[in-house]
Amino acid sequence: MASLSPSSLEKEANGTTTTTTSAPNHGMLRHHHHHHHQDFSQMAAGAFAEADGGTLNPGVWKPYEHRKLANPAPLGLCAFALTTFVLSAINMHARGVSEPNVVVPLAFGYGGLVQLLAGMWEMACGNTFGATALSSYGGFWISYGILLTPSWGITAPTGPYQGHVASPLAFFLTGWFIFTTLLLLCTLRSTVMFFFLFFTLDLAFLFLATEQYALDMGNKAAGLALQKTGGFFGFLAAFLAWYNALAGIQDSSNSFFQVPVFHFPWSDKGRERRGLKSDRAQA
Template sequence: MATTSGNDAALNKEYDNASATHDHANNGINGGNTTAAHRGYDYGGNPLAHMNTGESARLPAFGGEFQPGLYRPTDHRKFANPAPLGLSAFALTTFVLSLINVGTRNLTEPNIVVALAFGYGGLVQLLAGMWEMAVGNTFGATALSSYGGFWLSFAIVLTPGGFAIEDAYSATGAGVNDFANAFGFFLIGWFIFTFILLLCTLRSTVAFFLLFFFLDLAFLFLAIGYLQAVDGAANAKLEMAGGYFGLFAAFMAWYNALAGIADSSNSFFVIPVAHFPWSAKKREERAAKTERETV
């Protein structure tokens, strides 16, 4: 019995030492005292580009996880990261519509976008938003699910011969710009919603912020273009401006998606995400630098 008690004491002591070492490692990540073993944590600012250690650690804001604030590591999570899927669905649908809005190859009819808006930008992005809900990301769930709903509703409006929403305005015999004005109201609402999300990215990363910044400008210019319609057609210059900002937003969505996919397990490089100087990540770096200089 005495021998058993001694073994138990030795095991407990070993466990305590391991826990202390683990806690010290986490403090090195979060408190600024970065050790040599965890210097790979930076990797250009991509927190997913290393093997996370410690369930209690908090990682900085990251567009690849669609997280504008601190979030928990992904080691023991039962779900994969759904953000790149939702971002990719948004990016491709926005890309094709924006090419049409800027008049590429003289295309003017957005009918091809209906298929993308139903299948990829709508359904797939909505599913990604629901999976974000499952992993506990409120921002990601709200944003991806909402924009999935946007593409579904956009497809409903544009479905040729289906819901006949545009034709219903013409059938009333009222003003020729009625549908354009109504669609402008629709876009203004999405501009307001996107601006709310934009405010939540101000403490995150430049790549994450620019996605919502360009998207918000796209909604704004398109909305004003439709509200300034002449003979039922949106203002061409404003529509083109909205298309260009839509292209910028699409590429930023792809950039954030790539940042969430590429890490040290599958890529020879990782994607820099450029944290804002006032973000938690940059404050930690400044605190660590000051402490090293003081020592």
């Protein structure tokens, strides 16, 4: 995040923000007068948090200071990651497993309920993006669990679609592809790992939706290839979710190192770092 004058905010790896006070550097102000320094200097003197995947924040935001809550993002990310990991392994037909029944308890319990709760806690923290993403994907897993539950009979041969569920499932997955694309657009000024989490997830939904369209047209070979490709990108999304969760959990008190999050050069933090390098070069 760009420096606040006269306060400068430093982001720790666990998602917390510490504030240090220093006198304004007039050289820095001259160098950045066309950038974000002066815009942020007009904000209130409270603590602002920067974009970070570990807190599921795509941009600069101000958390509710009167609430004493832990960071719920790692919990939601881990719930999403584990459930996605298992389903993606099945979609890739790992070790010959192709039936997704084992995903049902995870979809209801961990990826569904726990992730939904994490989204509600993000709302209490004042993080709109995190609340929207975690709550929505929690709803995705619950609805997916319902689709796989035989007692509901939605995809059964005797169900409402008489076994012809490819196109309805394609519509279901296409909707989630569109939703994920909207979230992806909100991560373009955040961090590399945060962006690629939603990028790979978006591709996973795209390929899995296309798989169902191919099956509806009777092309089973193409459907299998698309399913495995979607599983591969879902696999990547799962590990990226775990990576971002680790970035939100780690700090100097529990780890000997912190995983890097790689801020985009055009992000607020990236511009700040470029400005510091330029100031050091001029000194």
